[in-house]
Amino acid sequence: MADNIEEAVANAIEEAPPRNFRETVDLAINLRDLDLNDPSNRVDESVVLPSGTGQETQIVVFAEGETAVRAEDVADDVLGGDELEDLGDNDDEAKDLADETDFFIAEASLMQDIGRYLGTVLGPRGKMPTPLQPDDDVVETVNRMKNTVQLRSRDRRTFHTRVGAEDMNAEEIASNIDVIVRRLHANLEKGPLNVDSIYVKTTMGPSVEVA
Numbered sequence: 001m002a003d004n005i006e007e008a009v010a011n012a013i014e015e016a017p018p019r020n021f022r023e024t025v026d027l028a029i030n031l032r033d034l035d036l037n038d039p040s041n042r043v044d045e046s047v048v049l050p051s052g053t054g055q056e057t058q059i060v061v062f063a064e065g066e067t068a069v070r071a072e073d074v075a076d077d078v079l080g081g082d083e084l085e086d087l088g089d090n091d092d093e094a095k096d097l098a099d100e101t102d103f104f105i106a107e108a109s110l111m112q113d114i115g116r117y118l119g120t121v122l123g124p125r126g127k128m129p130t131p132l133q134p135d136d137d138v139v140e141t142v143n144r145m146k147n148t149v150q151l152r153s154r155d156r157r158t159f160h161t162r163v164g165a166e167d168m169n170a171e172e173i174a175s176n177i178d179v180i181v182r183r184l185h186a187n188l189e190k191g192p193l194n195v196d197s198i199y200v201k202t203t204m205g206p207s208v209e210v211a
Contacts, residue, residue, distance in 0.1 A: 005181075006174035008200050008210045013166055016205025023203040024055055025164040025173050027180065027210075029151075032196035034189065036155045043153035044126065047183055051172035052147045054165030059145050060097065062106035062114060062129060067138050074142040076101075081110065088117025098122055103145045104129035105138070126152050151180065157196075166202050173200075177210065 009025065016023065034041045061071040061078045071078045079087070087094045098121050106114055106129035114122070114129060122128050130145070132138055153159040163180065164173035177200065188194040199207040 005177050005200075005210050006170050008208045009164075009173045009177070010170040012200045012202060012205060012208040013170065015208070016166065016202040019204055023166045023205070024162045025166060025168070025200065025202055026160050027163045027177060028158060028160050028199040028201070028207065029153075029184070030158045030196040030198070031153060031188075031194055032157070034157075034194055036153060036157065041189065042155065043151050043159065043184065043188075045151040045183055045187065046130075046148050047151060047180055048144055048148050049163065049176040050147075050179060051164065051168065051176050053149060053162055054168045054173075055162060057102045057146045057148070058100060059103050059105065059142055060101045061132075061138065061142065062104065062110045063132070063138065064107065064110070067107055067132070071105075071138045071142065074139050075105075081113065084110065084113055084117055091121070094118055094121045098125050098127055101127065103127070103148065103150075105132055105141055105145065106130070107132050108134070126150065149180075151184070163200070181210075 012025065036042055058076050061075040062084060063071050063078060064080050068078050068080060087097065104122065104127055108131045111129065111131055132141060149161045151161055163176045181198065184195060185191045198210040200210055201207040
């Protein structure tokens with residue numbers, strides 16, 4: 001299957017008209033034979049891509065003390081307890097932060113406060129933070145999340161995720177797609193039988209089916 005994926009990626013990049021911006025490469029996944037009204041059947045997975053996303057990933061860390069200091073070198077923003085409380089009082093600012101951020105990470109000790117102040121904003125967007133346990137390395141966690149994408153179907157049969165950028169080579173992007181497909185096959189109720197079709201495309205280019 002890997003060869004077929006690489007060929008589909010190469011065709012998608014080759015067939016995309018030139019643009020004056022750097023396009024992402026996206027995957028469209030169509031599911032079948034699943035009752036997606038039942039939340040237990042929905043896809044909701046974080047997947048680390050072996051070749052990276054090829055794009056900037058915005059990561060915000062909620063932390064205090066030494067963890068906050070270490071996070072400042074790798075995260076896009078680091079917010080403490082006081083700032084968390086301020087966000088809870090400013091719904092518009094909280095929504096803007098949620099929409100602009102790909103992933104949140106938070107010290108486990110702050111998770112209860114995050115639920116209280118930001119749960120109604122982050123929860124519906126599927127962006128509740130990844131808890132950082134006391135023994136976890138915040139730098140390592142942030143760097144791993146920079147190469148992570150979220151697979152989230154919600155109640156839709158078709159959903160999308162980015163798998164790279166147009167200036168990555170086809171082999172790198174294909175390795176990312178292969179990991180996603182394997183994860184889906186492993187976690188869906190009927191494995192490959194629950195996947196109707198998969199397409200790859202650049203942001204503005206035509207879709208190419210992954211055989």
